[in-house]
Amino acid sequence: MFVLEGVGKTFANGFVALRDLHLRIAPGERVALLGPSGAGKTTLLRLLNATLRPTAGRLTIAGLDSRHLHGKRLRQVRRTIGTIYQQYNLVPRLRVVHNVLAGHLGRWSGWRAALSLLHPLQLDTAVAALQHVGLADRLWQRTDQLSGGEQQRVAIARVLVQDPAVILADEPVASLDPGLAEGIVRLLVDLAVQRQKTLVVSLHHVPLARAYFPRLLALQQGRLVYDGPPQGLSAAAWQALFAEAPLPAAAERAHVRPVTAFPL
Amino acid sequence: MRRHGWSLLLGLSLGALTVWSLLDTGLSLPALLGAEGRRQMALFVQRLFPPDLSPALLRQVGQRALETLAVSFLGTLLAVGLAAGLLGGATRTLVQGAAFAEAVPRGKLRRLGQALAYGSARALLTLFRAVPELIWALLFILVVGLGPFAGVLALGVHTAGVLGRLFAEVLENVDRRPCEALQALGASRLQVFLYGMLPQALPELLSFALYRWEVNIRAAAILGFVGAGGLGQQLFVALNLFLHQQLLTLIAATLGLVILVDACSALLRRLLV
Amino acid sequence: MSAPSLPFPSKRRPLSSLLAVLFLGAVVLSARVAEVRPQALLAPEALEHLWAFVRGMVPPAHSPAFLRSLLTPLRETVQMALLGTLLAAALGLPLAVLAASTVLFAGPLHEAARGGPLRWLARRLPYLLSRLLLNVLRAIPELVWALLFVRVLGLGPAPGVLALGISYGGMIGKVYADLLEGVDPGPLLALQSTGASRLQLVLYGWLPQALPNMLAYTLYRWECALRASALMGFVGAGGIGQHIELAMRMFAYDEVASLILVVFCLSAAVERLGDALRRRLL
Ligand SMILES: Nc1ncnc2c1ncn2[C@@H]1O[C@H](COP(=O)(O)OP(=O)(O)OP(=O)(O)O)[C@@H](O)[C@H]1O
Ligand SMILES: [Mg+2]
Numbered sequence: 001m002f003v004l005e006g007v008g009k010t011f012a013n014g015f016v017a018l019r020d021l022h023l024r025i026a027p028g029e030r031v032a033l034l035g036p037s038g039a040g041k042t043t044l045l046r047l048l049n050a051t052l053r054p055t056a057g058r059l060t061i062a063g064l065d066s067r068h069l070h071g072k073r074l075r076q077v078r079r080t081i082g083t084i085y086q087q088y089n090l091v092p093r094l095r096v097v098h099n100v101l102a103g104h105l106g107r108w109s110g111w112r113a114a115l116s117l118l119h120p121l122q123l124d125t126a127v128a129a130l131q132h133v134g135l136a137d138r139l140w141q142r143t144d145q146l147s148g149g150e151q152q153r154v155a156i157a158r159v160l161v162q163d164p165a166v167i168l169a170d171e172p173v174a175s176l177d178p179g180l181a182e183g184i185v186r187l188l189v190d191l192a193v194q195r196q197k198t199l200v201v202s203l204h205h206v207p208l209a210r211a212y213f214p215r216l217l218a219l220q221q222g223r224l225v226y227d228g229p230p231q232g233l234s235a236a237a238w239q240a241l242f243a244e245a246p247l248p249a250a251a252e253r254a255h256v257r258p259v260t261a262f263p264l
Numbered sequence: 265m266r267r268h269g270w271s272l273l274l275g276l277s278l279g280a281l282t283v284w285s286l287l288d289t290g291l292s293l294p295a296l297l298g299a300e301g302r303r304q305m306a307l308f309v310q311r312l313f314p315p316d317l318s319p320a321l322l323r324q325v326g327q328r329a330l331e332t333l334a335v336s337f338l339g340t341l342l343a344v345g346l347a348a349g350l351l352g353g354a355t356r357t358l359v360q361g362a363a364f365a366e367a368v369p370r371g372k373l374r375r376l377g378q379a380l381a382y383g384s385a386r387a388l389l390t391l392f393r394a395v396p397e398l399i400w401a402l403l404f405i406l407v408v409g410l411g412p413f414a415g416v417l418a419l420g421v422h423t424a425g426v427l428g429r430l431f432a433e434v435l436e437n438v439d440r441r442p443c444e445a446l447q448a449l450g451a452s453r454l455q456v457f458l459y460g461m462l463p464q465a466l467p468e469l470l471s472f473a474l475y476r477w478e479v480n481i482r483a484a485a486i487l488g489f490v491g492a493g494g495l496g497q498q499l500f501v502a503l504n505l506f507l508h509q510q511l512l513t514l515i516a517a518t519l520g521l522v523i524l525v526d527a528c529s530a531l532l533r534r535l536l537v
Numbered sequence: 538m539s540a541p542s543l544p545f546p547s548k549r550r551p552l553s554s555l556l557a558v559l560f561l562g563a564v565v566l567s568a569r570v571a572e573v574r575p576q577a578l579l580a581p582e583a584l585e586h587l588w589a590f591v592r593g594m595v596p597p598a599h600s601p602a603f604l605r606s607l608l609t610p611l612r613e614t615v616q617m618a619l620l621g622t623l624l625a626a627a628l629g630l631p632l633a634v635l636a637a638s639t640v641l642f643a644g645p646l647h648e649a650a651r652g653g654p655l656r657w658l659a660r661r662l663p664y665l666l667s668r669l670l671l672n673v674l675r676a677i678p679e680l681v682w683a684l685l686f687v688r689v690l691g692l693g694p695a696p697g698v699l700a701l702g703i704s705y706g707g708m709i710g711k712v713y714a715d716l717l718e719g720v721d722p723g724p725l726l727a728l729q730s731t732g733a734s735r736l737q738l739v740l741y742g743w744l745p746q747a748l749p750n751m752l753a754y755t756l757y758r759w760e761c762a763l764r765a766s767a768l769m770g771f772v773g774a775g776g777i778g779q780h781i782e783l784a785m786r787m788f789a790y791d792e793v794a795s796l797i798l799v800v801f802c803l804s805a806a807v808e809r810l811g812d813a814l815r816r817r818l819l
Contacts, residue, residue: 049448079450089445094463102459106450113455162449270817282623285616289694296690296699308689334567341564394804395797398768398778402785406590407583412571417578482678489680489771490782493571496681503684515677522676535552 001027001062001166001198002048008056009043009222017043018222021057025200027165030192032209033202035219036241041202044219045170048200049081050074062165079106082159084169084188089155092144096135096154099143100126103161129157133187149180156187166198167191174204181205185212206238308508315512325498325517332494332521335412336484339419340477346392346424347431353385354432357440358457386429393425397483401492412493419480419487430472431465438464467537474529481525485518495521593790597798607777607799613694614776614803617766621701622759628706633713634739635667645722646729646738671714674707679765683774697774701762712754716747753818760811767800 004023010016018040025031033041046052047059050066059066061077069077082103083089090099097120104122105113112121120126130136133153138146143154152172159167169188173181185201189212192199203209209216210230218226218233218241225241226233233241285291352358359382400418408414443460451459488496495518502510567573577583634640641647642660679700686696725742733741744751770778777796784792 051448075450083448088441091442105455110454291695334570338567394801408577486680519676
């Protein structure tokens, strides 16, 4: 699905957010992305959903080089990638229905989109998606009246309507309490398993990641420092990662799979 | 310290300008408020009474008031339409293809085209609002003849300049994160506008439009001075023909109309925004 | 998928459809009352007039004598706007203090206030009266005021200044009052507890807090005043408007073009200046 060869991202202000990433994510894989704040998780996900462009290396999305994507092709590629953000990804003043139906935008023409704002089209898809996340009764409510957890589920409903091949989620549970968080993660994972979607989720919560994802990636200061199964790292190693202490030198080569155990 | 210097400089130049203006225009409050000035004013006010309340005049005034109301309403509506039509060019984020996500570096020609569209839309809006409505009214009278229609056009064009700029600023300042999310799922420029920018901006846009309606009812009341219909025309005539007793009725009608529109606008704002 | 087709939420529907119907009705009615005839814009004679006008405007009048004759009205316009705005602020400020409910009776500062019905009335009466006065002042357009003052005082810039001062005084007063009401009461309470009088509270508590916004609004009014004073001439109150009307009546379209250009430049320049000053202020 995604192939990264030496991908780097330097922002316009000169800040190097990601450097020299080598990575391959196959269709149907479930991957958790871990790392301390500022490590570049969001940046990486934005590269993957083609809202940022790499400044170094090569990123291929579904076999297409991201450098050559623009116009209609770009929109088509973006349509196949659904993204859920930590927050702020819904339009607050719009009704839930329209936020969910926005998942169709990649397929709809401008006219259809405009018409749907006046009289919702393909309403059944929105209802079904909301039922899936347990919010069918909120269809007509204004989105900013929902709680944080409910909004996150609406965002998932939008992805359901979008029906992409890949689901990216950027800290989808960071602003939720732990009980809710696990529910949301499980929802995403079940979805990916049932419908055979690729799932990449960035998380702060290591136990959740270890419990639900067969493959973990760890970023630190823009570098990939671990790529492998949850068992590959001890709890102490994870702690060290989040303490922003650089991992032992061996970790630098960790992205070569399969990963050997760490000396910690 | 530097700030202080600036304020001082500004204050001093303001003071100097004021003194110069006072001397130059020969305006003196003592003369205005002195015995002679007061006598003149009292005389004038006396002549306004009793107001002319004859049915014939009232009917005429009612008709003119309705005309004024219609001109202000349609003028504002036309302005919203014109402003909306120019928004695609005047809003930076829209001209650049609703580029909330990083776009492919475009060719020079494309960027030049965008800059040109943006520049000309903004220039047009500046032209619209920099020429006062009364002057637009003179121009439109030339084209469509005397009457309230010219007033509608004049208000519409001038107000479009004001609203267009405000609208563009509101749209440029919406939260970009929901818009980026829409773009990330494949929405086009128009769709990002419809689903992301417009819903966020709508209350403010409405509120600005209502505010301009309040301004325009006052403007519509004076458009008649140049022959573009409404209460102003009668006011002008009454004053020039020394029909002082009609004057008070007309002023009262203007007052009532303005207060009515202010109240309507406040009510709508509460209902819609 | 068998999805229950949920209906629209019923709560808002009557209101929005009522508003929509009212709106459409208002548009149709207004169009009739205002004699809207879009086809008049494209009528042959309309285009002919327009063409004559446009042709007459090129090139704009630019003889030295004509340009020199613009200096006085231009100066008058600028002076009128400045004096009018100052007068408006001077008139609006005291009225605003009385018209701010929190200064006289409302809000946390007056929780301890006591007294019989007479005291109660004494606190509210100034408020009601000044709000009423402000409403009347700003409801009558400045050009109508100018028309009246020209009749009383004769031609010249003086009636223009008074007209601006009075109508803008009403607008400025109302906005000042609203700004004063929006002031953070914390510092006021602190001042009050030191035993400050009401006047001292206004001077040291209310005004300093509201000042930047008040100045910014005054600046905005000054911009409006400049545009308005360019029109005062239409009713004989001096300034550049008089020349525009005259030129228009004499079909001297080249002069009209220059005059409009002058108004355009003035207006655009003032807008830029205002934007820059406001950025400094806020
Ligand atoms: N547009 C930008 N311009 C400049 N620097 C940026 C930009 N976006 C992000 N950065 C920087 O890049 C670094 C990585 O940011 P990113 O958002 O990817 O981190 P993250 O791992 O998602 O952190 P968090 O867990 O706090 O969300 C940060 O130091 C951030 O300041
Ligand atoms: Mg992040």
